[in-house]
Amino acid sequence: MPRISLTECLRRVVPVAAVSFALGLSACSPSAQQSEIRIGINAWPGYELVHLAAVKGFFGEEGLNVRLVEFDSLADAGRSYRVGQIDGLATTMVEVIMIRDDSERDLRVTRIFDVSDGADVIIAPRSIGSMADLRGLPIGVELQSLGTFMLGRALELNGMQFSDVKPVSSDQTTMEEILRAGDLSAVVTYPPVAVKLLENPNFHAIFSSAQIPGEVVDVLALDSSLLRGVRPPAAAINRALDKAWAYYLANKEESIRIMAAREGITPAEFAETLSGGIHLYSPAESAAFFESGGNLQAIAETTAKYLRLMNVISNKSGVTDCSP
Numbered sequence: 001m002p003r004i005s006l007t008e009c010l011r012r013v014v015p016v017a018a019v020s021f022a023l024g025l026s027a028c029s030p031s032a033q034q035s036e037i038r039i040g041i042n043a044w045p046g047y048e049l050v051h052l053a054a055v056k057g058f059f060g061e062e063g064l065n066v067r068l069v070e071f072d073s074l075a076d077a078g079r080s081y082r083v084g085q086i087d088g089l090a091t092t093m094v095e096v097i098m099i100r101d102d103s104e105r106d107l108r109v110t111r112i113f114d115v116s117d118g119a120d121v122i123i124a125p126r127s128i129g130s131m132a133d134l135r136g137l138p139i140g141v142e143l144q145s146l147g148t149f150m151l152g153r154a155l156e157l158n159g160m161q162f163s164d165v166k167p168v169s170s171d172q173t174t175m176e177e178i179l180r181a182g183d184l185s186a187v188v189t190y191p192p193v194a195v196k197l198l199e200n201p202n203f204h205a206i207f208s209s210a211q212i213p214g215e216v217v218d219v220l221a222l223d224s225s226l227l228r229g230v231r232p233p234a235a236a237i238n239r240a241l242d243k244a245w246a247y248y249l250a251n252k253e254e255s256i257r258i259m260a261a262r263e264g265i266t267p268a269e270f271a272e273t274l275s276g277g278i279h280l281y282s283p284a285e286s287a288a289f290f291e292s293g294g295n296l297q298a299i300a301e302t303t304a305k306y307l308r309l310m311n312v313i314s315n316k317s318g319v320t321d322c323s324p
Contacts, residue, residue, distance in 0.1 A: 036065045037226065037233055040077035040089035043172065045191055045273050046114035046218045046280060047090035048259035053244035055258055061243070062236040073171040075145040081107065081223075088222035093303045094149045096221050096322055101313040106224035109296060109322045110234050111241060112286040113218040116190070118210035119277030120150055123179070123197050124186035130206055131158040137185035140170035140178060144312070146216065147188040149303075152310040153215070154207040162310070179203070191273045192263045210277075215306075217299050227324050234324065242283045296323055 041047050050068065053059055059066040069086055071077040077089045082103045089095075090113065099107050128134060131154055141147040148167075155161055168184060175187040176197055186206070189197065197203050209216040220241070226233045248255040253267075260270035274280060281289075289296040300320040307313045 036067055037088070037237070038067050038069050038086040039220075039222075039237075040069050040071055040080055040086045040091075042071045042073055042077055042090075043192055043263050044090070044218065045119070045259065045263060045270060046116075046278050048262065049113065049241055049244045049248065049280075050090055050220070051262050052248060052255055052258055053240045056244065056247055058240040058243040058247075059237070062240045064233060064236050064240065066237070066240075072173045073142050073145065074147075075142050075171070078145065081105065087226060088220065090218070090220055092146045093217045093219055093299055094146045094307070096219065097300060097304050097307055097319050098144065098313060099221075100319040100322060101307075101316050107221050107322065108224050108227060108234075108324050109219045109300075110222050110227070110324055111220040111238055112281050112289045112296070113220065114278050114280045115214060116209040116216035116218065117213065117277055117279050118208045119194065119273060120146070120188075120190045120209040120216050121194050121198075121205040122150065122154055122186055122188050122207040123194060123203050124206050125179075126202055126204055128185060128206060131155065131160065134186055134206075135160065135164050136166065138166040138168045138183070140175045140184040140187035140189075141167050142171055142188070143167060143169050146190075148310065148312060149306065150188050150207075150209070150216070152312075153212050153306065156309075157211065191277070192265045192269075195265050195269050195273060208277075214299070215302065217303075221322070238283075245283055290323060 039050065041050055054066060054068050069080070071080065074091055074095055077086070077091060078095045078099055080086045081089055082099060082105065084105070096107055096109055124134070139151065141151050151167065152162065155164065170178060170187070172189060172193050175189050176193050178184050179187050179197065198205065222234050222237070256267045256270050260267045263270060288294055297320065300322055304313065304320050308315065313319065
């Protein structure tokens with residue numbers, strides 16, 4: 001069978017949901033505060049440290065005017081960064097590499113939030129027992145995003161390729177409804193959507209990030225312009241996040257309640273997700289990735305290798321040079 005590239009496969013994709021848009025960003029006027037730093041964030045438990053820092057005023061304590069801009073998906077946040085509507089985003093290494101490949105902006109990783117150890121999943125009805133059962137069937141996925149990476153790795157590890165299934169463009173806000181309606185045979189998703197779906201005994205996970213350990217890494221990535229100056233904003237942002245981490249450790253019950261509320265799940269569900277599928281990194285653990293001999297470069301290179309094999313990114317040089 002001839003190998004079909006992802007690019008060719010995507011031409012056959014049938015959209016099932018309209019792409020969501022950033023909350024009023026296009027209406028921002030040139031007179032908006034020049035010192036405002038806009039950071040994109042979507043629903044994912046590992047990113048909630050940023051929300052906690054905002055709620056508790058830690059950005060303000062560091063002299064920052066940070067505005068969190070909420071998105072429905074990683075892909076939406078990435079598009080907003082590409083066109084200059086935000087200054088950085090909580091995202092995955094997959095998005096960082098994709099953006100560095102196709103954008104003129106210089107996105108840099110400044111913090112490692114977590115590694116997904118089972119929280120990112122492909123969920124299907126019980127009648128679907130394995131990835132092989134999805135041959136020729138529609139799968140809901142956020143295209144040109146982490147979802148593409150997850151689906152590609154799952155297919156590869158099961159001796160399949162993109163042409164063996166029917167990727168259907170979808171975002172996290174619609175996946176649950178469409179899967180329940182039977183219009184999709186599986187979805188590539190993550191908490192909080194995954195939490196709700198897996199509470200239903202009719203669904204189960206047939207693949208998870210636990211099967212590709214260390215490959216799905218969540219980060220804070222900022223435009224390189226925030227790394228410059230006598231008092232670079234990126235350093236102040238990290239200090240605010242360090243404060244949020246310390247607050248979380250000292251006030252776990254309250255912190256989890258705050259973070260779970262933005263995710264739209266219960267504190268118990270949030271805590272279970274952290275304990276069962278996500279490994280959060282402490283400030284010290286995050287810093288170790290950036291030290292000489294740290295793993296940041298290796299993660300970037302591994303991510304880029306798989307994305308090239310999937311024909312998602314080009315052979316452009318410098319895409320893995322994403323350290324501060």
